[in-house]
Amino acid sequence: MFDVITAPLIYGFMQRGLAAAILVGIVCSVIGCYIVLRGMAFLGDAMAHAILPGVAVAYLLRGNLLVGALAAAILVALGIGTLTRGSSIKEDTAIGILFAASLALGVAMISSLQSYATDLSHILFGNILGVSNQDLLLCGILGAAVLVVVVMLYKEFLLVAFDPVLAATLRLPAGAINALLLVLIAVTVVISLQTVGVGLVTALLVTPAATARLITRRLGTMMLLSAAFGVISAVVGLYFSYYVNIASGPAIVLTATAIFLLVFLFAPAKGVLPRMLRRLR
Amino acid sequence: MQLKVLPSPAHAHTLDTNPPMVELRDVTVAYADNAVLNDVTLSIPQGAHVAVVGPNGAGKSTLFKALAGLIPLQQGSILWRGKSLGASGVRIAYIPQRCEVDWEFPVLVRDVVLMGRYRQIGWLHRPSARDQAATMEALAQLGIANLATSPIGELSGGQQQRAFLARSLAQEAELLLADEPFTGVDASTQEVILRVFEDLRERGVTVLVSTHDLNMAINRFTTSMLLNQRLIAFGPSEEVFTSDLVRHTFDSQVYEVDGGLVIDQCCSHDGEFDNAHELQD
Numbered sequence: 001m002f003d004v005i006t007a008p009l010i011y012g013f014m015q016r017g018l019a020a021a022i023l024v025g026i027v028c029s030v031i032g033c034y035i036v037l038r039g040m041a042f043l044g045d046a047m048a049h050a051i052l053p054g055v056a057v058a059y060l061l062r063g064n065l066l067v068g069a070l071a072a073a074i075l076v077a078l079g080i081g082t083l084t085r086g087s088s089i090k091e092d093t094a095i096g097i098l099f100a101a102s103l104a105l106g107v108a109m110i111s112s113l114q115s116y117a118t119d120l121s122h123i124l125f126g127n128i129l130g131v132s133n134q135d136l137l138l139c140g141i142l143g144a145a146v147l148v149v150v151v152m153l154y155k156e157f158l159l160v161a162f163d164p165v166l167a168a169t170l171r172l173p174a175g176a177i178n179a180l181l182l183v184l185i186a187v188t189v190v191i192s193l194q195t196v197g198v199g200l201v202t203a204l205l206v207t208p209a210a211t212a213r214l215i216t217r218r219l220g221t222m223m224l225l226s227a228a229f230g231v232i233s234a235v236v237g238l239y240f241s242y243y244v245n246i247a248s249g250p251a252i253v254l255t256a257t258a259i260f261l262l263v264f265l266f267a268p269a270k271g272v273l274p275r276m277l278r279r280l281r
Numbered sequence: 282m283q284l285k286v287l288p289s290p291a292h293a294h295t296l297d298t299n300p301p302m303v304e305l306r307d308v309t310v311a312y313a314d315n316a317v318l319n320d321v322t323l324s325i326p327q328g329a330h331v332a333v334v335g336p337n338g339a340g341k342s343t344l345f346k347a348l349a350g351l352i353p354l355q356q357g358s359i360l361w362r363g364k365s366l367g368a369s370g371v372r373i374a375y376i377p378q379r380c381e382v383d384w385e386f387p388v389l390v391r392d393v394v395l396m397g398r399y400r401q402i403g404w405l406h407r408p409s410a411r412d413q414a415a416t417m418e419a420l421a422q423l424g425i426a427n428l429a430t431s432p433i434g435e436l437s438g439g440q441q442q443r444a445f446l447a448r449s450l451a452q453e454a455e456l457l458l459a460d461e462p463f464t465g466v467d468a469s470t471q472e473v474i475l476r477v478f479e480d481l482r483e484r485g486v487t488v489l490v491s492t493h494d495l496n497m498a499i500n501r502f503t504t505s506m507l508l509n510q511r512l513i514a515f516g517p518s519e520e521v522f523t524s525d526l527v528r529h530t531f532d533s534q535v536y537e538v539d540g541g542l543v544i545d546q547c548c549s550h551d552g553e554f555d556n557a558h559e560l561q562d
Contacts (some may be wrong), residue, residue, distance in 0.1 A: 221388075
């Protein structure tokens with residue numbers, strides 16, 4: 001029985017992959033709580049696509065992909081903030097413009113390479129088994145930094161998300177807090193790049209948090225549960241991909257979706273089936 | 282008809298010695314070139330309890346937002362204890378007409394009330410025992426201590442109003458601005474709220490309450506303000522509510538019935554105005 005769990009771990013790339021998957025599962029799920037509660041799913045998706053040019057530049061220059069992605073992500077996070085602040089362009093329109101343009105730019109740049117197809121698929125859907133020790137270290141540091149900020153500014157993020165008017169009356173710098181949240185999301189997207197890729201990161205940001213939302217009444221518990229769902233999805237998904245021989249990013253996302261569906265159907269208070277049963281009674 | 286700003290309030294002998302809590306000088310606020318507050322000059326003594334009365338679109342909510350420092354002025358200036366808001370350090374609690382918060386947000390009533398103390402708690406600190414005690418005390422004062430651990434979304438309209446008033450108590454505000462706190466609440470909640478205002482008066486807190494209930498203004502507030510984009514009258518309630526001044530404030534929507542004044546607000550053509558403000562927020 002234990003063989004099933006330990007067998008894949010004799011490979012170094014599986015160990016690193018598992019560590020990366022768990023890390024990404026935690027960080028995405030925690031920051032994803034804000035994305036779900038503030039209805040920013042589209043923004044998370046946009047952010048993921050928008051970092052593509054940064055990755056492409058790093059690729060072309062043979063630099064570190066994470067560094068390129070991080071630079072692009074932070075530029076985009078601050079760009080969205082500037083474009084929407086006090087202008088007549090609505091936020092979703094601004095995001096739509098940036099998002100499509102960045103994706104086009106990124107693909108255009110990568111398409112000049114000979115190994116175009118493989119490279120593009122790695123970026124779009126992740127290449128978890130190609131995680132190096134150096135990548136893992138950098139992701140670990142960035143992920144820990146995101147979590148530390150979330151914990152330290154827990155009550156400020158909570159207030160700005162829940163009641164911006166009170167935040168303004170208490171003279172908290174809501175603009176700076178929002179910008180910081182965007183940067184945290186950007187960093188999270190970058191960390192997830194190798195695990196699930198640009199195309200699927202939204203699922204990891206949104207699905208575990210949405211699942212947790214169905215069974216909690218407080219943000220703190222929601223974050224813990226969401227992280228738990230994220231880790232379970234990452235681990236189960238990765239093993240599944242190993243044994244069934246499918247791509248790991250999609251396997252992780254599909255596991256998260258399966259958990260969501262289970263909770264959506266059976267959650268005691270908000271689940272579909274318990275509600276139907278109560279109505280029948 | 283001439284504007285009538287009455288001499289200082291009835292209990293002037295006590296209030297006059299108090300320095301002003303807020304002074305407005307020629308304050309004009311406009312949304313998209315529509316002036317909503319026009320040239321308002323007035324001085325509210327520390328510890329005053331003022332009912333702000335006017336028709337829909339009179340700029341009551343706008344006045345409160347200006348007093349809370351939440352909106353820019355087109356013209357004029359506001360001083361809090363003789364200083365700018367930041368420099369004065371005045372603690373302001375503002376309870377909007379309808380708190381535009383996400384009622385589905387996973388926070389407990391207790392958490393919401395505790396938010397009022399974020400300023401006292403400070404950055405990077407956790408709430409102290411004193412903050413927790415102040416929270417529970419405020420909940421008890423509003424008679425909703427038993428709801429402390431309920432999610433905010435499960436409260437009735439009156440209970441929500443109580444929770445937000447409890448939050449401003451926990452805030453230990455020196456200036457309380459309550460916009461239509463009696464709209465849509467049950468009679469017992471109304472009494473509880475009035476009792477809290479009474480208690481705040483004894484503690485020397487300056488309170489402004491907007492209402493369209495003339496009888497309440499006359500019977501429960503010693504000082505009243507009539508507002509219809511311009512300041513029409515400000516002074517002791519019994520002097521402010523003359524039929525001439527009230528008719529001037531409400532245009533032709535006032536009828537005299539059995540010697541009392543009745544205001545017909547159902548067909549107010551200014552109603553659209555009020556919605557327009559809300560869109561601006």
